[in-house]
Amino acid sequence: xxxxxxxxxxxHFPALPPVKGVRxxxxxxxxxxxxxxxxxxxxxxxxxxxxxxxxxxxRSATASADVLWCREALTRGNGRASALVVNSGNSNAxxxxxxxxxxxxxxxxxxxxxxASREACFLAATGVIxxxxxxxxxxxxxxxxxxxxxxxxxxxxxxxxxxxxxxxAKGAGTxxxxxxxxxxxxxxxxxxxxxxxxxxxxxxxxxxxxxxxPELLQTLTARIAEASFNAITVDSDTSTSDSFMIFxxxxxxxxxxxxxxxxxxxTVEEALLRVALNLAHQIVKDGEGAQxxxxxxVRSATDDRSAKRxxxxxxxxPLVKTALAAGDANWGRIVMAxxxxxxxxxxxxxxxWFGDHQVAEHxxxxxxxxxxxxxxxxxxxxxxxxxxLAVGHGEAVVYTCDxxxxxxxxxxxxxx
Amino acid sequence: xxxxxxxxxxxHFPALPPVKGVRxxxxxxxxxxxxxxxxxxxxxxxxxxxxxxxxxxxRSATASADVLWCREALTRGNGRASALVVNSGNSNAxxxxxxxxxxxxxxxxxxxxxxASREACFLAATGVIxxxxxxxxxxxxxxxxxxxxxxxxxxxxxxxxxxxxxxxAKGAGTxxxxxxxxxxxxxxxxxxxxxxxxxxxxxxxxxxxxxxxPELLQTLTARIAEASFNAITVDSDTSTSDSFMIFxxxxxxxxxxxxxxxxxxxTVEEALLRVALNLAHQIVKDGEGAQxxxxxxVRSATDDRSAKRxxxxxxxxPLVKTALAAGDANWGRIVMAxxxxxxxxxxxxxxxWFGDHQVAEHxxxxxxxxxxxxxxxxxxxxxxxxxxLAVGHGEAVVYTCDxxxxxxxxxxxxxx
Numbered sequence: 001x002x003x004x005x006x007x008x009x010x011x012h013f014p015a016l017p018p019v020k021g022v023r024x025x026x027x028x029x030x031x032x033x034x035x036x037x038x039x040x041x042x043x044x045x046x047x048x049x050x051x052x053x054x055x056x057x058x059r060s061a062t063a064s065a066d067v068l069w070c071r072e073a074l075t076r077g078n079g080r081a082s083a084l085v086v087n088s089g090n091s092n093a094x095x096x097x098x099x100x101x102x103x104x105x106x107x108x109x110x111x112x113x114x115x116a117s118r119e120a121c122f123l124a125a126t127g128v129i130x131x132x133x134x135x136x137x138x139x140x141x142x143x144x145x146x147x148x149x150x151x152x153x154x155x156x157x158x159x160x161x162x163x164x165x166x167x168x169a170k171g172a173g174t175x176x177x178x179x180x181x182x183x184x185x186x187x188x189x190x191x192x193x194x195x196x197x198x199x200x201x202x203x204x205x206x207x208x209x210x211x212x213x214p215e216l217l218q219t220l221t222a223r224i225a226e227a228s229f230n231a232i233t234v235d236s237d238t239s240t241s242d243s244f245m246i247f248x249x250x251x252x253x254x255x256x257x258x259x260x261x262x263x264x265x266x267t268v269e270e271a272l273l274r275v276a277l278n279l280a281h282q283i284v285k286d287g288e289g290a291q292x293x294x295x296x297x298v299r300s301a302t303d304d305r306s307a308k309r310x311x312x313x314x315x316x317x318p319l320v321k322t323a324l325a326a327g328d329a330n331w332g333r334i335v336m337a338x339x340x341x342x343x344x345x346x347x348x349x350x351x352x353w354f355g356d357h358q359v360a361e362h363x364x365x366x367x368x369x370x371x372x373x374x375x376x377x378x379x380x381x382x383x384x385x386x387x388x389l390a391v392g393h394g395e396a397v398v399y400t401c402d403x404x405x406x407x408x409x410x411x412x413x414x415x416x
Numbered sequence: 417x418x419x420x421x422x423x424x425x426x427x428h429f430p431a432l433p434p435v436k437g438v439r440x441x442x443x444x445x446x447x448x449x450x451x452x453x454x455x456x457x458x459x460x461x462x463x464x465x466x467x468x469x470x471x472x473x474x475r476s477a478t479a480s481a482d483v484l485w486c487r488e489a490l491t492r493g494n495g496r497a498s499a500l501v502v503n504s505g506n507s508n509a510x511x512x513x514x515x516x517x518x519x520x521x522x523x524x525x526x527x528x529x530x531x532a533s534r535e536a537c538f539l540a541a542t543g544v545i546x547x548x549x550x551x552x553x554x555x556x557x558x559x560x561x562x563x564x565x566x567x568x569x570x571x572x573x574x575x576x577x578x579x580x581x582x583x584x585a586k587g588a589g590t591x592x593x594x595x596x597x598x599x600x601x602x603x604x605x606x607x608x609x610x611x612x613x614x615x616x617x618x619x620x621x622x623x624x625x626x627x628x629x630p631e632l633l634q635t636l637t638a639r640i641a642e643a644s645f646n647a648i649t650v651d652s653d654t655s656t657s658d659s660f661m662i663f664x665x666x667x668x669x670x671x672x673x674x675x676x677x678x679x680x681x682x683t684v685e686e687a688l689l690r691v692a693l694n695l696a697h698q699i700v701k702d703g704e705g706a707q708x709x710x711x712x713x714v715r716s717a718t719d720d721r722s723a724k725r726x727x728x729x730x731x732x733x734p735l736v737k738t739a740l741a742a743g744d745a746n747w748g749r750i751v752m753a754x755x756x757x758x759x760x761x762x763x764x765x766x767x768x769w770f771g772d773h774q775v776a777e778h779x780x781x782x783x784x785x786x787x788x789x790x791x792x793x794x795x796x797x798x799x800x801x802x803x804x805l806a807v808g809h810g811e812a813v814v815y816t817c818d819x820x821x822x823x824x825x826x827x828x829x830x831x832x
Contacts, residue, residue, distance in 0.1 A: 096780030129748030326828030332545030339478030364512030412742030
């Protein structure tokens with residue numbers, strides 16, 4: 001399938017800072033060669049001793065074998081991390097007993113090639129669901145080759161190796177000073193779709209050479225996920241493989257951060273959140289068929305959770321998304337979506353803004369409503385919508401894209 | 417906007433039995449004349465003394481003024497029903513204080529013209545949300561004209577009067593014998609969309625001359641809604657105006673049914689459910705852009721509620737709906753949708769059928785999976801999908817349609 005690049009695709013992959021204590025290599029298992037494409041489809045990251053990881057995974061009841069392993073490994077190994085292997089082409093989800101065999105074979109090859117302990121090795125896969133695996137060792141067999149090529153990460157090559165129907169490679173990074181020490185944060189992510197399209201899987205990995213204690217790192221990973229990767233939606237569908245991990249090597253030499261009271265904690269948290277949010281936005285901007293980037297801010301809710309539920313109901317509404325795709329300032333559909341969330345709202349004081357223009361107030365159309373202004377906002381490439389529920393102080397932002405014909409084309413294309 | 421008729425549109429409106437104790441009239445307030453269309457846009461039903469009503473309404477937190485009134489009236493009047501007025505063209509939702517004025521004016525006109533008590537008069541409206549009303553008496557002013565024309569219902573004329581983007585008029589009816597007395601059940605409904613498209617609103621009204629005690633009628637209405645109108649989904653969006661009411665006149669002369677233990681209760685329930693299910697299916701078959709009718713049966717869930725949640729997650733998944741639109745037997749997306757419902761499931765024993773063909777078993781692709789057979793099922797106009805969660809005895813069926821380009825065309829068309 002020939003995918004039209006997203007209108008948000010950047011001219012070139014951004015320059016990401018190197019992260020001390022992280023090496024990587026990419027390679028090909030030929031998943032895409034079958035389809036006439038020359039590209040890598042697997043990457044290996046290896047971390048210096050002392051690296052810890054935090055992880056957040058899909059809540060799906062049919063999570064992939066890889067996700068189940070990562071959860072178990074994080075617990076058993078107390079967050080110690082030595083390596084990460086990710087392949088595209090087959091999701092290893094719903095592959096029954098063979099899925100576990102594939103993980104066993106991959107982990108055996110990783111421990112043999114790297115001398116790492118099993119529970120410090122992490123896995124993920126993205127691709128067709130339920131496609132049986134011919135050779136359980138299909139990833140493991142490339143491990144010696146990848147190990148021999150380990151070097152400072154070529155971030156773009158890694159980002160390309162796990163793309164599926166992504167139309168551009170996604171990366172983001174930043175640097176901060178902790179005392180006199182520079183710390184680096186780099187991350188890569190992939191979003192919705194596949195060459196043999198099947199479903200949207202979101203994978204995101206971030207790497208920093210800051211030193212963060214394992215328990216704090218897990219807390220931080222979960223909190224950052226909530227404001228970034230868990231605040232985006234393309235089509236409301238949840239993958240069996242969604243994974244977000246942060247690896248902290250500590251190799252910058254910066255002092256270990258062990259609690260939120262640490263004077264450097266806020267600096268690190270802000271840097272990580274900034275990169276995570278950047279990556280999350282890139283996923284939305286490359287959402288299947290996306291032509292517009294939509295930010296939905298809900299405020300004055302009973303609490304932040306309630307605000308997020310209302311924002312998600314708006315962001316997931318096909319009627320809202322098709323209207324915005326057409327540039328229609330159809331704010332009545334926002335009212336509908338607020339209602340269907342069934343969260344507390346003072347309907348008689350509900351207020352809505354498209355950009356800076358108030359379209360609804362006091363439970364009705366705004367006195368100064370101007371269709372021309374509202375339409376101009378909706379004609380834009382990036383649309384900000386604000387909704388005030390008038391019941392409390394909760395607030396949340398959810399990011400989404402519009403629903404276009406291309407979404408149907410991409411997802412209606414036959415798998416084979 | 418020119419709407420292509422649904423492929424499920426019948427050749428002609430079905431013959432519905434007359435219901436004793438029910439009179440009706442239709443008329444025009446000119447909502448559609450502005451758009452160059454000659455058609456009725458309001459109907460009035462008037463019921464003989466002794467009629468009771470049950471009602472189920474949208475759970476939206478931004479419910480329309482009409483819905484709020486119907487709920488209040490049912491409670492205050494203990495289910496007594498004298499009349500029902502419904503208009504298309506403007507939903508009277510999110511119209512603030514003027515929405516209440518419109519109801520007051522309409523109710524005043526109804527009580528004056530019919531000599532009915534206020535709380536026995538029911539209202540609904542479907543159309544653009546948040547469009548301010550110029551004249552609060554816009555429905556009330558036609559009441560004398562409608563009252564003068566009351567006669568045995570022309571079901572098709574009534575069904576046409578509240579269509580919005582429906583591509584065919586929807587009605588269903590049936591008859592039963594209770595002892596020596598024939599009872600009649602007729603119903604009409606409207607589904608998704610508008611001429612000035614804004615949102616899907618579902619309205620359904622059923623009428624019977626059976627005699628049913630008011631409390632029992634309310635219980636029955638709720639139970640029937642659960643298995644019919646609350647078991648369908650076109651796009652997961654919830655209207656501010658959804659209403660389903662059953663009016664029972666008792667004019668057949670059949671004995672009053674006061675409890676579920678009554679020997680005739682099952683007969684009446686079955687007849688009402690049959691008509692409700694028929695009407696609900698017609699809404700799905702005329703879903704915006706629908707080309708296929710999809711039944712999703714989930715069984716072996718922990719309980720019926722859990723089964724329904726899983727079935728709804730499948731039915732609402734854009735990835736499932738786009739695959740089926742393309743005739744793609746993409747059962748991996750069913751696995752994904754089962755997972756995202758986050759209900760109890762034995763993933764290692766999960767089984768899926770497309771029609772009679774088993775595509776998944778023991779948490780993986782079925783041994784005898786045949787892509788040709790699965791594709792043939794998905795190429796059909798009506799698709800049955802069965803999912804076995806392998807955890808209990810709960811069961812539910814949810815009905816939906818596919819997601820096609822026409823959905824985006826209809827809902828992206830500008831309101832004005």
